Amino acid sequence: QQPVQSPQAVILREGEDAVINCSSSKALYSVHWYRQKHGEAPVFLMILLKGGEQKGHDKISASFNEKKQQSSLYLTASQLSYSGTYFCGTVSQGGSEKLVFGKGTKLTVNP
Amino acid sequence: NAGVTQTPKFQVLKTGQSMTLQCAQDMNHEYMSWYRQDPGMGLRLIHYSVGAGITDQGEVPNGYNVSRSTTEDFPLRLLSAAPSQTSVYFCASSSPGQGSPLHFGNGTRLTVT
Numbered sequence A: 001q002q003p004v005q006s007p008q009a010v011i012l013r014e015g016e017d018a019v020i021n022c023s024s025s026k027a028l029y030s031v032h033w034y035r036q037k038h039g040e041a042p043v044f045l046m047i048l049l050k051g052g053e054q055k056g057h058d059k060i061s062a063s064f065n066e067k068k069q070q071s072s073l074y075l076t077a078s079q080l081s082y083s084g085t086y087f088c089g090t091v092s093q094g095g096s097e098k099l100v101f102g103k104g105t106k107l108t109v110n111p
Numbered sequence B: 001n002a003g004v005t006q007t008p009k010f011q012v013l014k015t016g017q018s019m020t021l022q023c024a025q026d027m028n029h030e031y032m033s034w035y036r037q038d039p040g041m042g043l044r045l046i047h048y049s050v051g052a053g054i055t056d057q058g059e060v061p062n063g064y065n066v067s068r069s070t071t072e073d074f075p076l077r078l079l080s081a082a083p084s085q086t087s088v089y090f091c092a093s094s095s096p097g098q099g100s101p102l103h104f105g106n107g108t109r110l111t112v113t
Helices: none
Strands: A004-006 A010-014 A018-023 A028-036 A041-050 A053-055 A058-065 A069-074 A084-092 A105-110 B004-007 B008-015 B019-025 B033-038 B042-051 B056-058 B064-066 B076-078 B087-094 B109-113
Touching: A004 A084, A010 A018, A010 B033, A010 B042, A018 A084, A018 A105, A028 A058, A028 A069, A084 B019, B004 B087, B008 B019, B019 B033, B019 B087, B064 B087
Parallel strands: A010 A105, B008 B109
Antiparallel strands: A004 A018, A018 A069, A028 A041, A028 A084, A053 A058, A058 A069, A084 A105, B004 B019, B019 B076, B033 B042, B033 B087, B042 B056, B064 B076, B087 B109
16 A cells, blocks of 8 residues: 655745655554656655654655654755655565555755 | 666567566665556555565556566566556665665666557
8 A cells, every 4th residue: 555645746945845744554664755856766865764763864854653654754945956756655564575655746946 | 886777778569569677786685676657656566576586566566577586686577568557667676674775777668559
């Protein structure tokens, strides 16, 4: 079952903030975040493991609420280079290592 | 470093034809997987493998076969192509353990007419 991402799309002006959410109906072991630019392969951003940790990468950070099976990706002071489609991927608890992705959130940052 | 290499980059097939999409990685990754990407559908898992000789189905396995005879290679076979299999296909690999990131190949754009 694919995790559910919201919103489907967001348009920002440079310098604005955005939050992308990812939720699953299954108990999760980990949540991955990737960014894909048009015509390219997805690129890894970060992984969050169960335990409710929060991670950061420059002005991009994420949290993982294990009890709610939800993760959020925070983009602060957005830059033009942040434009692309963001995917969350989830690994469910229970032994399988398969990573299942959501449908993506298209982020557009305008000058 | 080559990373994950997919061939071909582009392919056009007629309905009913068969073909194999190749995927090779040189990072000694145990986990390998195939995804298809269609507009508005995200990345959907077709098949995956946790090691040589071990494969399992993902979300959309119908119409596709895989095998994993070596750690390096994970080919995806279409036995009888259908227009519904027109898509962009990505192969990805990672180290063992659920805290390891996926490394993606550059994709294969397949069109079935």
